[in-house]
Amino acid sequence: MIERLNHVAIAVGDLAAAAGIYRDLLGAKVSAPQTLTEHGVRVVFVELDNTKIELITPLSDDSPIASFIEKRGNGIHHLCYEVNSIKESAKELNQQGCRILGDDKVQIGAHGKPVLFLHPAETDGILIELEEA
Template identity: 40%
Template structure:
């Protein structure tokens, strides 16, 4: 793991929450993007040494919608930047860690993502995140 890249926060209303994070907290909005593979719309905010991802479900299907229904709005995951996601997934699997997919899934900005089963990380959903070089 290279560093914590971002913290994903599940929200019901992206525009409302962007206003809070930019006008109240003073963070800079970097961009907004839809990620069809995850069924979300994402706002990327610069919080200095880490980014905040606000995640709004696009429909009643998907992990973010389910998270909000079960737990309400709030932190959904913590993402670690990795250099080679396939190698990191293989290494973790060899150590007995369950990954929620066999292959990385497409993420925002052309990135690759994979998630560690929260039962293997003390209730925290961790994302392995390999940047593509596009975007922030």
């Protein structure tokens, strides 16, 4: 089912500071910030040779990313793996009795592609996103 690691998402309170760490301290290629109003976040992409790190900050206090930061501070929010088909993946997961977050409607993620999030209780407390490649 999972093929590639699409990205590691890191929730941060100060996007400019976090981007600075990756650009200036770690010498990585870092995108300009992008506002994704529909998803309630502003993001910076750290472009590595084989995958991406996504630095994510909430646009408002009622975002789940804001709650995450309030509870735990800055930290890794989720891992996103690519799959061939979200519908097929959802079907396989359902057959195994694995809980998926939200209702059964396919969601469109921050990259404009179908995604789903597994309930973290199914995966050792780690939030996992699956994205259609």
